[in-house]
Amino acid sequence: MNSFSQRAMPMQSRPQGKSLGMRLLIGLGMAAFSLISYFSSSSVNTVTGEKQYIKISAQQEIAMGLQAAPQMAQQYGGLTRDANAQAMVESVCRKLAALPQVREAGYPLEFHVLADERTINAFALPGGQTFITMALLRRLETEGQIAGVMGHEIGHVLARHGAERMAKQELTQGLSGAAVLATYDPSDPSTMRTSQVAMMIGNLVTMKFGREDELESDNLGVRFMAEAGYDPRAMIRVMEILAEAGGGSKRQPEFFSTHPNPDNRIDKIKAAIAKMYPNGVPQGLQP
Numbered sequence: 001m002n003s004f005s006q007r008a009m010p011m012q013s014r015p016q017g018k019s020l021g022m023r024l025l026i027g028l029g030m031a032a033f034s035l036i037s038y039f040s041s042s043s044v045n046t047v048t049g050e051k052q053y054i055k056i057s058a059q060q061e062i063a064m065g066l067q068a069a070p071q072m073a074q075q076y077g078g079l080t081r082d083a084n085a086q087a088m089v090e091s092v093c094r095k096l097a098a099l100p101q102v103r104e105a106g107y108p109l110e111f112h113v114l115a116d117e118r119t120i121n122a123f124a125l126p127g128g129q130t131f132i133t134m135a136l137l138r139r140l141e142t143e144g145q146i147a148g149v150m151g152h153e154i155g156h157v158l159a160r161h162g163a164e165r166m167a168k169q170e171l172t173q174g175l176s177g178a179a180v181l182a183t184y185d186p187s188d189p190s191t192m193r194t195s196q197v198a199m200m201i202g203n204l205v206t207m208k209f210g211r212e213d214e215l216e217s218d219n220l221g222v223r224f225m226a227e228a229g230y231d232p233r234a235m236i237r238v239m240e241i242l243a244e245a246g247g248g249s250k251r252q253p254e255f256f257s258t259h260p261n262p263d264n265r266i267d268k269i270k271a272a273i274a275k276m277y278p279n280g281v282p283q284g285l286q287p
Contacts, residue, residue, distance in 0.1 A: 055163075096151055107158065117138070126162035143230065151228075161217070223276065233281060239266045240262070
């Protein structure tokens with residue numbers, strides 16, 4: 001029996017070798033398709049001046065945002081019934097939306113105040129649907145701070161961060177999926193670790209893009225609020241308010257957060273203001 005088993009073993013190794021080779025070929029094909037599909041969809045963003053890789057049109061972004069808006073609002077208790085709060089936010093945001101660069105981008109911006117009194121948050125959907133919770137709004141002290149928060153969210157829309165991130169996620173999922181297919185062998189448990197590392201790398205790449213988007217939107221928010229007549233230094237106070245709101249809670253390391261730590265964003269905001277006003281912020285801007 002032993003001699004038979006030894007003679008049979010080389011015959012069993014052939015199918016495994018063919019299987020590995022086939023997985024590698026399929027994995028390489030998947031990776032090549034993902035890369036070609038991603039890099040063939042380039043365009044230049046007229047607001048940021050940056051080259052982007054986006055697969056959907058602005059009209060598709062708008063349709064996606066409109067479709068998702070009711071469900072997103074519901075997650076935060078629906079829209080507020082406080083007509084004064086809604087009117088105040090709309091009054092500030094109309095000044096931002098009237099800026100030539102914002103208007104010419106062509107997105108039908110809509111501004112919503114959410115009823116949630118506990119969750120401190122603001123966000124934007126692709127295509128122009130922007131939201132702020134009552135919990136955050138109640139903490140803001142001036143119109144300039146509202147302009148900073150909502151200018152940041154408008155920045156996400158105009159920079160097309162949602163569409164850009166969807167394309168990046170599709171790319172990283174395609175590449176990590178190809179790596180898993182090429183490296184994972186069901187008959188060899190040790191390959192599971194390699195495939196898990198491949199998936200983790202894909203997730204980390206996506207998170208890094210998110211952090212960069214937040215910092216870019218901070219810069220755009222500072223620019224928009226200043227052009228609308230608000231003192232951009234109000235954005236610094238917004239970051240201080242967010243930091244105070246998070247005080248005492250256990251935070252993840254900054255690298256693993258898609259929203260950079262407010263304390264670290266302040267330095268970058270100050271740098272953006274100094275670049276915009278090298279001789280100092282002029283008098284007369286609304287706080």
